[in-house]
Amino acid sequence: MKKVLYTLLLLLPLTAGASGGGIELESxxxxxxxxxxxxxxxxxxxxxxxxxxxxxxxxxxxxxxxxxxxxxxxxxxxxxxxxxxxxxxxxxxxxxxxxxxxxxxxxxxxxxxxxxxxxxxxxxxxxxxxxxxxxxxxxxxxxxxxxxxxxxxxxxxxxxxxxxxxxxxxxxxxxxxxxxxxxxxxxxxxxxxxxxxxxxxxxxPVQLERQQMGKYVLFFILMFIALAYLLKKEYWKDVH
Ligand code: HEC
The missing domain is CATH 1.10.760.10 (Cytochrome c-like domain)
Incomplete structure (x- = not known):
């Protein structure tokens, strides 16, 4: 593992050098x-x-x-x-x-x-x-x-x-x-x-769909957490 890390560290200046010198990319x-x-x-x-x-x-x-x-x-x-x-x-x-x-x-x-x-x-x-x-x-x-x-x-x-x-x-x-x-x-x-x-x-092209879908997935997860929490409260309410 250490060896891999050292090799990566050694390569760092190379990648930095490759981007230097000429014109910079615009965003x-x-x-x-x-x-x-x-x-x-x-x-x-x-x-x-x-x-x-x-x-x-x-x-x-x-x-x-x-x-x-x-x-x-x-x-x-x-x-x-x-x-x-x-x-x-x-x-x-x-x-x-x-x-x-x-x-x-x-x-x-x-x-x-x-x-x-x-x-x-x-x-x-x-x-x-x-x-x-x-x-x-x-x-x-x-x-x-x-x-x-x-x-x-x-x-x-x-x-x-x-x-x-x-x-x-x-x-x-x-x-x-x-x-x-x-x-x-x-x-x-x-x-x-x-x-x-x-x-x-x-x-x-599916990126467009995926980003849309992401919103629904997050909404579902939040709803699910709320439901799970209510259910947990219901199950444990008599155990004390
Ligand atoms: C008159 C013909 C022609 C037109 C029109 C043209 N190109 Fe090109 N394009 C070429 C040629 C030939 C190459 C290959 C160049 C080389 O390998 O030296 C090339 C290469 C490229 C490359 C580099 C591909 C690589 O090797 O990574 C990109 C990106 C590119 N063109 C984008 C475009 C875009 C975007 C348009 C429209 C705005 C466009 N071209 C219009 C002829 C054209």
């Missing part, structure tokens, strides 16, 4: 009870991401059920034209084209919030900065040399990297907006946050 504001945010997020996903990334683990039907939306509404407002209510969120792009264009296939994003975390996603989507030498014209402060273009360049505007030299290596310390986009920085943050909120929901 996403995740609220799965905010159905309006989730609906906006779903819409943004279809508009800006579905062209390249599928989210095969979720169907439009399930989104409609969970967000308490009308099926017609979800097909009209969220799903791409021609999609059916029982369809999964399929991307129109095929792997062969993707290989040709990006040198890699854009991954399915159903579980991305669980593997990367909400803050990572939020920072990644806000982390594109101009680097003219790149095939896409951008690089990313969180995912260096990523093959994905900045799909939000018109909305967000153009960012450049602020760097400094640490131990002879150039590290990014901040990103600066040098050319405004169609949205203000606050509006853009909200759009990205809604999108990440949706991806967190897609990672585990």
């Amino acid at each position: 996403a504001d995740i609220d799965l009870s905010d159905s309006a945010s989730l609906e906006r997020g779903a819409k943004h996903y279809v508009t800006y991401c579905l062209g390249c990334h599928s989210a095969k683990h979720i169907r439009y039907k399930r989104i409609a059920l969970d967000l308490k939306l009308d099926e017609g509404e979800i097909l009209k407002n969220v799903a791409p034209l021609g999609a059916g209510i029982y369809d999964q969120m399929h991307s129109a792009m095929n792997g062969h084209d993707a290989e040709k264009w990006f040198g890699t296939t854009p991954p399915d994003l159903s579980l991305i919030a669980r593997s990367r975390g909400a803050d990572w996603l939020y920072s990644y989507l806000k982390g594109f900065y101009s680097e003219p030498g790149k095939p896409t014209g951008v690089n990313n402060a969180i995912f260096k040399d990523v093959a994905m273009p900045n799909v939000f360049w018109q909305l967000q505007g153009t960012q450049t990297a602020v760097t400094k030299i640490v131990d002879g290596q150039e590290v990014i310390t901040d990103l600066k907006l040098v050319e405004a986009g169609q949205l203000s920085p606050e509006e853009f943050d909200k759009l990205v946050n809604d999108l990440v909120n949706f991806l967190v929901y897609v990672g585990e």
